[in-house]
Amino acid sequence: MTGSILMLALSALVLELGIDKASRGTSNASRSMSPTFHLLTGAWPEHEAALRHVRHAVFVVEQAVPVDLEWDEYDAVSLHALAIDVDGMPIGSARLLPDGHIGRVAVLAPWRRRGVGSALLRTMIDAARARGDRNVVLNAQVWAMPFYAHHGFAAEGDAFDEAGIAHRTMRLAL
Numbered sequence: 001m002t003g004s005i006l007m008l009a010l011s012a013l014v015l016e017l018g019i020d021k022a023s024r025g026t027s028n029a030s031r032s033m034s035p036t037f038h039l040l041t042g043a044w045p046e047h048e049a050a051l052r053h054v055r056h057a058v059f060v061v062e063q064a065v066p067v068d069l070e071w072d073e074y075d076a077v078s079l080h081a082l083a084i085d086v087d088g089m090p091i092g093s094a095r096l097l098p099d100g101h102i103g104r105v106a107v108l109a110p111w112r113r114r115g116v117g118s119a120l121l122r123t124m125i126d127a128a129r130a131r132g133d134r135n136v137v138l139n140a141q142v143w144a145m146p147f148y149a150h151h152g153f154a155a156e157g158d159a160f161d162e163a164g165i166a167h168r169t170m171r172l173a174l
C-alpha cells in the first residue's frame with residue numbers, strides 16, 4: 001500500500017517536471033518543481049513600466065549606465081520580452097530590434113543562474129527565426145560572453161567600449 005502511494009507520488013512529480021520544463025520556467029537552484037517564472041512578449045507600451053523597473057535596477061543602478069544611454073528610440077520599435085515571477089512582479093527583460101539585434105538582456109540579481117536569462121534569450125531568438133531573420137547579433141559585455149556562448153553565439157571582431165563597459169559583438173546563425 002505504502003509502495004503504491006510512493007509510486008503514484010513519484011509519477012506525479014515526473015509528469016509535473018515534464019510539463020514545467022516545456023512550457024514555463026523552473027528554477028534549477030530550487031528543489032521545487034513548480035513554475036517559478038513566466039515570460040510575456042509585446043510592444044513597449046504594453047510592458048513599459050515593468051521593463052523600466054528591471055532595466056533601471058540592473059543597468060542604471062547596478063552597472064551605472066547613464067540614464068541617457070539606457071533609454072533610446074529603439075524601445076518603441078522593438079519586440080520586448082518580460083519575465084515575471086508567480087506574483088506578477090517583473091524580474092527580467094530583453095528586446096529584439098527590427099534589424100535582428102538583441103539587447104537589454106537583464107535579470108534582477110536574486111534571480112540569476114536560475115534559467116531566466118536563457119528563457120528570455122531563447123524567446124528573442126525564436127521570435128527572430130519566426131519572422132524570417134537569418135541571424136541574430138548582440139553586443140555582449142565581455143564578462144557575459146559565456147552566457148551567450150552557452151546559446152551558440154560566436155564572438156567576432158575586437159572588444160570595444162560601450163557606456164564604459166567592455167563589449168564584443170557576437171552572432172548566431174538561425
Ligand SMILES: CC(C)(COP(=O)(O)OP(=O)(O)OC[C@H]1O[C@@H](n2cnc3c(N)ncnc32)[C@H](O)[C@@H]1OP(=O)(O)O)[C@@H](O)C(=O)NCCC(=O)NCCS
Pocket residue numbers: 058104105106107108111112113114115116117118119139140141143144146147148150
Ligand atoms: C547575463 C544575465 C542576463 C544572465 O542571466 P541568468 O538568468 O543568470 O542566466 P541563466 O541562469 O539562464 O544562465 C545560463 C547559463 O549561462 C552561463 N552563465 C550565466 N551567467 C554567467 C556568469 N556570470 N558567468 C559565467 N557563465 C554564466 C552559464 O553557463 C549558465 O548555466 P549554469 O547556470 O547551468 O552554469 C544576468 O547575469 C544579468 O542580468 N546580468 C546583468 C545584466 C547584464 O550584464 N546583461 C548582459 C548585457 S550584455
